[in-house]
Structure formats: C-alpha cells, structure tokens
Amino acid sequence: MKTILELELIGDDTRTMFKIYKDVLDMGVPGLFDFVVGKDPNKAWVAEITGFDAKYKYNRCFLQSKKDYSRANSKGSRGIYAEYVLETGRIYEVKCMATWSRFDRYFCMVTNAGDIVRIEQLEVDQWLKSRSE
Numbered sequence: 001m002k003t004i005l006e007l008e009l010i011g012d013d014t015r016t017m018f019k020i021y022k023d024v025l026d027m028g029v030p031g032l033f034d035f036v037v038g039k040d041p042n043k044a045w046v047a048e049i050t051g052f053d054a055k056y057k058y059n060r061c062f063l064q065s066k067k068d069y070s071r072a073n074s075k076g077s078r079g080i081y082a083e084y085v086l087e088t089g090r091i092y093e094v095k096c097m098a099t100w101s102r103f104d105r106y107f108c109m110v111t112n113a114g115d116i117v118r119i120e121q122l123e124v125d126q127w128l129k130s131r132s133e
Helices: 012-028 032-036 121-132
Strands: 002-008 045-053 057-062 066-068 081-087 091-097 103-110 116-119
Touching: 002 091, 002 103, 012 032, 045 121, 081 103, 091 121, 103 121
Parallel strands: none
Antiparallel strands: 002 081, 045 057, 045 091, 066 081, 091 103, 103 116
C-alpha cells in the first residue's frame, strides 16, 4: 500500500532566497557564499533506509518531494508542504521542522492499512539484519 507523508516546510521563503543568492555569488566566485554567509538552512527530507553503512550507519535513498503551495501564506514562510509517497514493506528516516527552531528526526514505516507509524532505531537494525540473513 502507498500513502502520502506531508511535511511543512517552515521558512521555505528563506531557503529559497538563500539558494538564489548562493547561485548568483557562486557564478562569480565558487564557494564565496558558504564562506561568507555559511551553509543554507537545513530543509526537511525523507530517505528510504536500504541497508547498513560504515560511515553514516545506514545507506539511504533520498526521496523526491512534490511541493504543495495551496495552503501557503503570502510570504511563503508557512503553509508550504513537501509531499512524499511512502510504501509498505520499507523503512524511512524523516527529518522535518517541528517549530521555527527545532527539527524532529525519526524512523517510520507504513502499515498494511496505510497508516504511518514511528519506530525505534532498534527495530530498524533488527529489520535490516533479518533482510540480510
């Protein structure tokens, strides 16, 4: 079964402006924006966990999102949602903004009924080990 996970992109207007300024400055002097201003703010993402990794703990395949602007405010700072298609039989790691200054990072899976449920890291490890045996 497939289901949609929606994550609000709080402050998406700021990230968009960062990207524009970065692209313009990097055309003239690559890396100048990151050196002067710093890295652009982290955004939300969803990744399918595909196995173990020696460096990052898990191999991840980052999913593409579709942006929904239908509920956005006039500035684009709230109400913009990233929509991800999730499927049963897979495990995902999610990073999203819980508030303007705090991120939430968790693992989840989709039940046969189409519900998205959070799971613990121990369950992820057990699932990956059982798949590799």
